[in-house]
Amino acid sequence: MNQAAIFGNHKQASRWLAAQLHKSAVAADAPFLTGRHWKRGLAAFLRAAENKHIILVFRNEQLQEVSEAFHQLGIFEMSVFPWDTHFFGRETTILQHCLTAIDNSKPRLDRVEIELNSGCNLNCKGCFQFSNLVNGKCPADLDAFTKDLQQLKKFFWGIGKIRLQGGEPLLNPDFLLFIKAARKIFPDSDLRLVSNSLLLEQLERGQLAVIRQYNCSIDISAYPPTRKKLKSITDYLDAAGVSYNVSLPIKVFYKGLLATPAASPDRAYDHCIFTRCHSLERGLLGACTRQFYSSRLNEAFGLHYPARDPEEVVDLYHTSLNGWEINRLFGKAHPFCSYCSPGLEPFAWKTAPKNSAKAEDWIIAGNPSGRKAAALLQKFLKPFAVRLRRRNQRPKRRRH
Numbered sequence: 001m002n003q004a005a006i007f008g009n010h011k012q013a014s015r016w017l018a019a020q021l022h023k024s025a026v027a028a029d030a031p032f033l034t035g036r037h038w039k040r041g042l043a044a045f046l047r048a049a050e051n052k053h054i055i056l057v058f059r060n061e062q063l064q065e066v067s068e069a070f071h072q073l074g075i076f077e078m079s080v081f082p083w084d085t086h087f088f089g090r091e092t093t094i095l096q097h098c099l100t101a102i103d104n105s106k107p108r109l110d111r112v113e114i115e116l117n118s119g120c121n122l123n124c125k126g127c128f129q130f131s132n133l134v135n136g137k138c139p140a141d142l143d144a145f146t147k148d149l150q151q152l153k154k155f156f157w158g159i160g161k162i163r164l165q166g167g168e169p170l171l172n173p174d175f176l177l178f179i180k181a182a183r184k185i186f187p188d189s190d191l192r193l194v195s196n197s198l199l200l201e202q203l204e205r206g207q208l209a210v211i212r213q214y215n216c217s218i219d220i221s222a223y224p225p226t227r228k229k230l231k232s233i234t235d236y237l238d239a240a241g242v243s244y245n246v247s248l249p250i251k252v253f254y255k256g257l258l259a260t261p262a263a264s265p266d267r268a269y270d271h272c273i274f275t276r277c278h279s280l281e282r283g284l285l286g287a288c289t290r291q292f293y294s295s296r297l298n299e300a301f302g303l304h305y306p307a308r309d310p311e312e313v314v315d316l317y318h319t320s321l322n323g324w325e326i327n328r329l330f331g332k333a334h335p336f337c338s339y340c341s342p343g344l345e346p347f348a349w350k351t352a353p354k355n356s357a358k359a360e361d362w363i364i365a366g367n368p369s370g371r372k373a374a375a376l377l378q379k380f381l382k383p384f385a386v387r388l389r390r391r392n393q394r395p396k397r398r399r400h
């Protein structure tokens with residue numbers, strides 16, 4: 001790269017980047033700064049950027065949409081700088097850690113959820129991943145994880161958000177190695193460790209330093225037992241300089257599976273607020289976490305939900321689909337959605353380990369009129385819930 005043109009919506013990060021490039025003997029124009037309506041400035045920017053290497057400086061979650069616009073214009077070699085997850089201010093950001101060259105002939109995957117340990121130390125009744133039906137420590141395999149991410153890279157230039165979760169990921173003694181591998185393969189990602197955080201204070205300072213060094217943040221799920229010790233957990237993380245997000249208080253869980261499928265999957269999908277929860281395990285990429293892990297419910301209670309149906313799960317080592325086609329497949333209702341209720345049924349949060357869990361913790365008993373009201377309410381609330389969830393999950397990176 002001899003000449004660079006910066007297109008971004010963060011003044012401080014864009015100017016800092018231009019100055020760093022100059023120091024590395026790359027001629028960079030004054031950044032072309034844009035705002036919420038970034039498409040309006042695109043034509044003017046492209047005229048000025050001819051024959052230069054384009055760098056996008058946007059929020060991490062915006063990079064999929066913006067890079068796709070450049071793909072449609074036939075621009076495939078470029079770089080990205082996700083400022084909200086990778087820029088910590090002038091003094092503490094390292095150029096090589098925040099600037100990633102991408103192959104923009106491929107798309108980006110918006111999000112993936114990967115279990116580092118299937119079992120959990122909390123065992124919530126009605127766990128979305130059915131982790132309370134798995135016994136305790138059941139760690140993922142690091143080699144398989146690394147190969148799967150490398151394989152995923154053949155389809156996508158990057159991943160917006162990687163959520164390393166469980167069950168409880170801290171029950172995997174090698175969890176730091178998973179963080180390192182994920183960061184190495186997908187340097188652009190908003191990398192998160194999703195935890196109930198009850199074991200967090202048992203981590204050593206050195207382990208927290210690695211989490212910080214690899215620019216991973218922690219998503220603290222605020223279940224009642226977690227909330228009781230939230231202050232000491234966040235004090236511990238603050239002292240170590242580790243970034244974190246705390247979820248809204250979780251006092252209520254929801255059951256949402258139907259005993260028999262609806263005629264069409266579309267209504268449940270239209271009402272669903274968990275439509276971007278793609279899962280990855282052993283070479284399989286699934287559209288939805290609930291569908292992906294419903295085999296646990298089948299095994300525990302002798303049921304027959306179509307877990308990992310080939311129509312909605314992509315075998316990354318044998319598929320003929322490309323990344324664009326996978327994104328299209330995952331962007332619409334899939335057959336398993338017909339097993340979901342368009343209206344969820346709430347219940348108070350409590351624990352239910354495997355020996356006390358029941359199928360009814362997930363499956364709604366038939367009451368069509370009650371469900372109709374719940375479905376209408378859910379449809380009405382969905383836009384607010386999605387916006388609230390997105391806002392609450394926005395990166396809150398602290399200065400290192």
Ligand code: SF4
Nearest residue numbers: 120122123124127167
């Ligand atoms: S904390 Fe609860 S909801 Fe989260 S993975 Fe564990 S059992 Fe499931």
Ligand code: SF4
Nearest residue numbers: 268272288336337340
């Ligand atoms: S299967 Fe479909 S409706 Fe059910 S949780 Fe997943 S995306 Fe939502």
